[in-house]
Amino acid sequence: MPAENQPTKKISIDEVAKALGVSKTTVSRALSGKGRIGEATRARVRDYIARVGAEPAVRAQPAARETHNLTMVIPSDFAHLDLPFLRKCMGGICTAAAQRGYDLLLCYVSGADTNQLERQLDCHKMDGVILSRTIQNDPCVELLRRHKMPFVAIGRTEDPAIPQVDNDQAAASQEMTRLLLQLGLRRIALLTGSPSYYVNQDRAKGYFDALAELGIQPDPALVRTGIESDAQRIDALDAVLERRPDCILCGDDRLAFDVSLELQARRIRVPDDIRLASLYDSELTAGLNPAISAVHFDAVALGGAACRMLLDLMAGKAAARPLVMGHQVVLRDSTKSLPRR
Template sequence: MGALPKPTQGLVMPTLEEVAQRSGVSRSTVSRVINNDPHVSEETRQKVLQAIAELDYHPNAVARSLAAGHTQIIGLVIPTAVAMLFSDPYFPRLIQGVAAECNASDYSVMLWIGEPEYERRTIHRHLNSGLLDGIIVASAVRGDPVVSALQQSGLPFVMVGRPDDPTISYVDVDNVHGAREAVLHLLRQGYRRVATITGPLNTAAAFDRLEGYRAALQSRGIAVDENLIAEGDFTEESGVLAMRKLLPHKPDAVFCASDTMAQGAMRVIRGEGLRIPEDIAIVGYDDMPFAVNLDPPLTTVRQPIERMGQEAVKLLLDLLAHPNDGPHRLVLPTELIIRASTVRGNS
């Protein structure tokens, strides 16, 4: 077999050594010029800059950033299955918010998706790579290995969602208040057997929304019936399964902890020949774009998902700028959006 052809000169990247040789100085002097060291003479600087221009040399941006102690890269960790990432409209909106704020702040985003078993095998390698200035963790469950590894690493990080540890910085919405207002709305409409389909209760969002549901009933002197509580996992199919579990207990309204689960619940209700909201009213959570186009349009709790992503980046950049400050916390408000799925006579 013959020798491989040599690459053309246009495909060969010039090196730091070649710049040093052409300009007649050392590699370290070339590096000092590239990094704008004020102690380099103007004559030497001009010789190096001329050699850089003649060779069309482009310094390795990553290497320069590492030498300076920062990379301008933020990691966004979403500890969930890849299929969940693309089936749940929450995550694309969150990613959009993170990316928009990173772009505005001249940062890049490295997206890291992985289930817990994958995280356990790879977390330390990623954290020790030196490629990330900080990390945003979205939708972590209780006891997630990413969180404990981050705490041990000392790398600055912010969570999207309330953590159990008060020393961790986070951004979230007031999930207890949002759920409470949704259930109180149902009670004001005259519904009394109000059920709920929760998210996975090892997540803070699902736990807090269940707390809001309980608080609303108790504020009106209504005992909480555990038969009217069914756990889902924020997916449409889990809404279907949970609604089938609830129907024998005769609810007249259901508060769902996500719009996707509400969509599944509505399929079951209509499949049983029941009317929404005359027979069973439905409230969701998130105010996803599809909610207004459901039949009937879905009453839901709007949370500012894109803004949560933006604010998480801002909190992280503030931590990077002021590493000795205490934990940063931001809780954003929710808004109840009333549509025909809960108002009798409007469907």
């Protein structure tokens, strides 16, 4: 049969996406000529199809509908929108998204329950997803990959294939702990949330690294993790106070705020009787009396960077290496040195 009469091989949008390592939406946009996508990416898709001598099976089909929505996935135990980190991070995402014509949707997940995210995916509610926290064995990751949905994580993950933006939580925790030790404090208690979150793992690592750096043997009885309720916080505080610490280092601003109020209720004075510090800074820590020493991160910039990384990924750009942003340790009255009596 003459070559010109041979039937043309068809290639699916999914095959092209897998071969080029991009999303199906990116391929669809490249073929339809619609949507926000760079000319280099369009040419890359067309060149690949021409090189394999095929005709895209999707040309006669409608192009994937763009929603101009992004979804921010929030774990249910971080679903309190009054939390400063979440509010500021969301603000950074909204600003960056609006600058490029996108709106932000919210989606809550609880453990293995991803029903709300599955519903949004099945209904094609969004063009990309931002995971607001990273946890071990996150079911959202597999779900998003199965749907070929572009996504970015805020926080460290152990999967280098996941585009991610984070602060160096371990280095920040180590710096804060080191400064407390240099103030002469030796019995520093550490209180953190669930170790299933990478952020809490990293903060604990920084604490232990600082102790090792200064040759101080850690006291396991001064470390309490997995604090996720008022009852657990009170139990943890009771336990570490029995060990007579000279400082309590809290994993986040909400925990530090609640511990401060509990110490006041017990008539334990900060900093006279005990020092108090936090590994995350916000108006919750800065607004107390005394103001609490804390590690300051720019959550607005973090959210904006994650959003721009996602939008670039959706436009067909290669995934960037993990972006690590800076921090600042702010020492306040809660850890100040007292005059000798």
